[in-house]
Structure formats: C-alpha cells, structure tokens
Amino acid sequence: MENLFRYDSKFWSVLGKITDIVILNLMCITFCLPIITAGASVTAAYSIATKMVKKQEVYIVQEFIKNFKSNLKISTLVWIIMLAVGLILGFDIHISKLVLNKSISIILQFIFTTVSIVFIFALIYVFPIISKFDNTIIKTITNSILISIDNLPYTIIIVMINLSPLLLTSIFNSCWGQILFFYTVIGFGINIYLNSILFNKIFEKYVK
Secondary structure (H helix, E strand, C coil): CHHCCCCCCCHHHHHHHHHHHHHHHHHHHHHHCCCCCCCHHHHHHHHHHHHHHCCCCCCCCHHHHHHHHHHHHHHHHHHHHHHHHHHHHHHHHHHHCCCCHHHHHHHHHHHHHHHHHHHHHHHHHHHHHHCCCCCCCCHHHHHHHHHHCCCCCHHHHHHHHHHHHHHHHHHHHHHHHHHHHHHHHHHHHHHHHHHHHHHHHHHHHHHH
C-alpha cells in the first residue's frame, strides 16, 4: 500500500498517462471546432501521441500549439482537398445508384466504393504522415495511399479503432449519450494513442 503512493509507482504512472490523454483529447477537439482547422489539429495530436507512445517527455499544451501552427498550412490544404474528394465520391456513389441500367449501376457502385475505401485509407494515414515527414502535398497524399495498402493488416486495425464510436453506438444504442460523453472527454485521445502505437511501427521501416 505504501508503494502505491510513491511518485514513481505504477499507479501514478497510469494516472499521469490518462491525464495526458484527456488533455490531448480536449486539445484536439477544441482546435477541430472551426472545422477548417481539423486537419492541423489531428496532425498536432498525432505528433504528440507518437512521442507519448515512445515515452518521450512532452509538454502537451505547448507542443500541441507549436505543431498546430507549424503544420497549419499544409494540413489545412490537404484537409480541404480530402474533404472535396470525399464529397465528390459520396455524390458519385449516390448518382450511380440512380442509373437505370442495373448492370451499369452495379459496376459504377463497385468502382466508386473501391475508390472510397482507398480514399478512407489515405485519409487515415495522411495527417500522421504530415506529422512525421516533410513533403509536398501530392507526395504526402500519394504516400498515404501506398503506405496504407503496403501495411493492409495494420490499416484494417486502425480503421476498426477509428470506427469504434459508431460500432459502440450501434451495439449500445440506448447508451449513446454516455458514449458521446466518453469520446468527448477521452475516447478520441485513446484512439489516437492506440493508432500511434501502430503508426510508430509502420513508419519505422520508412524512416530507415
């Protein structure tokens, strides 16, 4: 019991980690609120989380703001591009369902759905890549697609982690309020932290 209250005990270590994730979660949500800055906010969050995973000392608020500012331009441009592409793909899928010829409709839906899956892969990877590597926008998006496909098993796990709010809500639909509260306080931070564990492993071979 005495060891429990030592400043270097496992209890305080875990409590400190939880506190850091809560702060990271709230910072990310707050800086995402203007919507247009969502890309820069997620980039900054991954920049912090990858250091946390490596157990590096990090001052979350200060470094988050610093990374947010330094990546604001490229992250915002990439976010606008990805948002536009996502809207176009959504529109294309909707239109393909309205095609009268059933065979052509099925083919078009298959094509646009496949492209949408690749788009989702790229969207998941693009901001962690910006936080890790300096590159042009085109190169960054291209690398997001190639790296996500090259590491497909990890990519599928990351997709499932990112879909956890929707999965939990669909399974426990009567508890949607509690789930929303959980993700508002810490849930998205946990997702980013778990994803960062995988991204660190993925990016290691490309850094080398």
